[in-house]
Amino acid sequence: MSEQVFVLMDHGQGQIRSTSWETLRMGQLLAAETHASVTAVVLGHQVRQLAEQLASKALESVLCCDHPKLTQYDPDTYCAALGQLLEAEQPRLLLLGHVYQNIDLAPKLAASLGTGLVTDCIGFKLQGEELLFIRQMFRNKLNADVAVQSATPWIVTMQSGAYSADELQEGQARLEERQLSLEQVSARRRQLEAIEGMKGSVDLTKAEVIVGVGRGIKKAESLEMIRELASLLGAEIGASRPVVDNEWLERERQIGSSGQNVAPRLYLSCGISGAIQHIVGIKGSQCIVAINSDPNAPIFNVARYGIVGDLFEVVPALIKELRAAKS
Numbered sequence: 647m648s649e650q651v652f653v654l655m656d657h658g659q660g661q662i663r664s665t666s667w668e669t670l671r672m673g674q675l676l677a678a679e680t681h682a683s684v685t686a687v688v689l690g691h692q693v694r695q696l697a698e699q700l701a702s703k704a705l706e707s708v709l710c711c712d713h714p715k716l717t718q719y720d721p722d723t724y725c726a727a728l729g730q731l732l733e734a735e736q737p738r739l740l741l742l743g744h745v746y747q748n749i750d751l752a753p754k755l756a757a758s759l760g761t762g763l764v765t766d767c768i769g770f771k772l773q774g775e776e777l778l779f780i781r782q783m784f785r786n787k788l789n790a791d792v793a794v795q796s797a798t799p800w801i802v803t804m805q806s807g808a809y810s811a812d813e814l815q816e817g818q819a820r821l822e823e824r825q826l827s828l829e830q831v832s833a834r835r836r837q838l839e840a841i842e843g844m845k846g847s848v849d850l851t852k853a854e855v856i857v858g859v860g861r862g863i864k865k866a867e868s869l870e871m872i873r874e875l876a877s878l879l880g881a882e883i884g885a886s887r888p889v890v891d892n893e894w895l896e897r898e899r900q901i902g903s904s905g906q907n908v909a910p911r912l913y914l915s916c917g918i919s920g921a922i923q924h925i926v927g928i929k930g931s932q933c934i935v936a937i938n939s940d941p942n943a944p945i946f947n948v949a950r951y952g953i954v955g956d957l958f959e960v961v962p963a964l965i966k967e968l969r970a971a972k973s
């Protein structure tokens with residue numbers, strides 16, 4: 647069996663998507679621990695420039711599959727393309743980001759190859775020689791270690807924020823073109839138009855800095871100081887569920903198991919206790935700073951820096967310092 651780890655690199659508007667960079671980092675770590683090599687796969691049309699960008703990472707190779715039929719995502723064409731590639735190369739597994747497109751593609755691909763699929767994983771571990779994938783269960787209360795029994799290549803999708811793209815190792819990879827024969831593949835789906843998400847909708851997954859606000863804020867009117875703090879930090883505002891349930895902020899700002907998963911550089915939590923359902927949404931953050939009046943609040947277990955204090959004193963003090971620093 648070939649010990650190769652393949653990572654599919656999703657892209658759009660000429661850019662590789664953040665979840666794919668994170669998944670590539672998982673590929674590097676997994677390859678290092680299992681003495682395998684890691685290969686990035688780019689599907690699309692006129693995607694050479696993306697493949698060249700990937701060639702500066704610490705990978706064995708970058709496989710660039712360029713074909714006019716791959717210009718836009720289509721499940722039949724993409725499944726056929728990946729199927730051909732995987733059958734020819736026989737890697738041990740293919741990693742993909744757990745994003746909408748791959749939630750559509752991965753099961754179809756696994757079924758067409760007759761191989762195992764593990765979805766929405768947050769990591770991996772080795773138990774002796776056995777490679778296990780970690781995925782959350784029962785609303786993230788339990789982590790399950792999943793062993794795949796099928797033939798390879800296994801198809802594995804990775805949760806956004808599970809790994810940090812900032813830790814990607816630089817290097818030099820071999821860039822290779824792969825010709826695919828897709829002439830016989832007929833797409834059954836026709837894309838009419840690509841429409842941007844609702845105007846005013848918030849995509850917290852791309853935010854570099856987030857000020858998270860919880861029930862400790864007590865009432866909607868007090869959010870004004872959070873808005874000012876966020877503005878000074880160039881941050882988006884996120885919220886715990888009670889804040890959203892009370893309609894103090896829009897539902898799309900909810901972070902957690904029934905909201906968004908975020909992976910900012912800085913997550914500044916104000917008056918959030920740190921319930922597991924919230925923590926699962928912020929665990930991809932690089933640095934968590936928590937303000938809470940209760941020294942035993944569970945948020946301090948995941949925070950790098952904790953401020954035990956009244957947010958109605960701490961936030962105005964931070965605003966004052968930030969204003970002074972900016973003037």
Ligand code: FAD
Binds near residue numbers: 918920924957
């Ligand atoms: P609380 O737990 O009430 O905490 C408020 C905190 O503010 C306390 O720690 C308190 O010490 C602190 N505080 C109070 N006053 C001050 C002050 N003046 N200064 C500083 N600190 C102060 N929750 C989510 O967030 N996201 C989800 O997606 C989500 N999904 C869920 C799904 C399910 C199925 C279930 C059952 C629950 C879910 N929850 C979710 C709810 C979750 O269990 C918690 O109830 C919620 O996260 C608590 O929000 P909170 O920390 O803002 O409020």
